[in-house]
Amino acid sequence: MQPRDLSDHSPYVPGRGVEEVARDRGLDPDDLIKLSSNENPHGPSPAAVEAIREHADRVHQYPKSSHTDLTAALADKWDVTPEQVWVSPGADGSIDYLSRALLEPGDAVLGPSPGFAYYAMSARYHHGETAEYELTAADGFAQDAETVLSAYGGERIVYVTSPHNPSGSTMPLAEVEAIADATAPETLVVVDEAYGEFAEVDSAIPLVDERDDVAVLRTFSKAYGLAGLRIGYSVVPEAWGEAYARVNTPFAASELACRAALAALDDDEHVEQSVETARWARAYIADELDAPTVESAGNFVLAEVGDGERVADAAQDRGVIIRDCTSFGLPGHVRVSTGTREQTHDAVETLNETLADLGLGVRA
Numbered sequence: 001m002q003p004r005d006l007s008d009h010s011p012y013v014p015g016r017g018v019e020e021v022a023r024d025r026g027l028d029p030d031d032l033i034k035l036s037s038n039e040n041p042h043g044p045s046p047a048a049v050e051a052i053r054e055h056a057d058r059v060h061q062y063p064k065s066s067h068t069d070l071t072a073a074l075a076d077k078w079d080v081t082p083e084q085v086w087v088s089p090g091a092d093g094s095i096d097y098l099s100r101a102l103l104e105p106g107d108a109v110l111g112p113s114p115g116f117a118y119y120a121m122s123a124r125y126h127h128g129e130t131a132e133y134e135l136t137a138a139d140g141f142a143q144d145a146e147t148v149l150s151a152y153g154g155e156r157i158v159y160v161t162s163p164h165n166p167s168g169s170t171m172p173l174a175e176v177e178a179i180a181d182a183t184a185p186e187t188l189v190v191v192d193e194a195y196g197e198f199a200e201v202d203s204a205i206p207l208v209d210e211r212d213d214v215a216v217l218r219t220f221s222k223a224y225g226l227a228g229l230r231i232g233y234s235v236v237p238e239a240w241g242e243a244y245a246r247v248n249t250p251f252a253a254s255e256l257a258c259r260a261a262l263a264a265l266d267d268d269e270h271v272e273q274s275v276e277t278a279r280w281a282r283a284y285i286a287d288e289l290d291a292p293t294v295e296s297a298g299n300f301v302l303a304e305v306g307d308g309e310r311v312a313d314a315a316q317d318r319g320v321i322i323r324d325c326t327s328f329g330l331p332g333h334v335r336v337s338t339g340t341r342e343q344t345h346d347a348v349e350t351l352n353e354t355l356a357d358l359g360l361g362v363r364a
């Protein structure tokens, strides 16, 4: 026998891990700087690590109160009801829950190009179709309602990524509202705020409370440093928040993930340090890298280097792992995650040497 026809489904290709690259290139993993997956260079919150240790001997039980407590804490943080908070395995899990809750077979989703691959992947898993709106390098990947609406054809879900991955651009809330106003009543606008903490713009979550056609995605993977635990959530309109119980995978997030997230939520110092470092580093990269960059509100910077694959490959040989953006449809670009001050400094120096050796460096 065979699985169903999966030829439409493209596999998700993650950035390569430090151990993998070190083994391949005969390098010591400690000598590598990994700036390819927008992870937190400060690691997880120490309070989260402590919570994981403390609850490790209870993982024989299904998670119950930890999930309830995390949902309540998030509802409190955002001033919404617990039914509106859909805890999930990463924000990716919430994308699946929204697909399950909204898509009938053949319904479509509209998302940005370049953009986050999982919106379309999840739609396809749920027998949905996909469409794209174009963000362009020429105007710094500017995001406005007109760009989205000119591609809109009645899709059931419209994804907006703000800050946008891989460019770092943001969409003003008035534009999000304009999209929600102009689209059909049965279209949900999902604002993906995976990098929301790093931005100096307001969250769209208050819009979720005002209307029934906007939802927001958030994650503990980036600013909170818990990517390895797979924990995130969506905030959905009150009118249909109860659908969660009908679509989620039982025990949606693990005991340790919920405990760690609860502890991390309370560790303001760790988040503030993470955000401060990212804001410093994105400015440093923009100022010092010998390539044109896009203004970023995230913990990464998109740079136009001419040949992303060659630059990423050559940088990797010198111990700096960055993301070639060919898979995003941007073969001339690389995305550099922000590191600690020391990592960022060293990485930019190495990248500039690499660009010079390849004859690709451009002084600003």
Ligand SMILES: *Cc1c(COP(=O)(O)O)cnc(C)c1O
Pocket (backbone or CB within 6 Å): 089, 090, 091, 092, 093, 116, 161, 164, 165, 192, 194, 218, 219, 220, 221, 227, 230, 231, 232
């Ligand atoms: C990282 C990321 C996510 C969520 O990742 P999870 O680890 O599943 O929480 C969602 N959207 C974008 C654009 C991202 O870059």
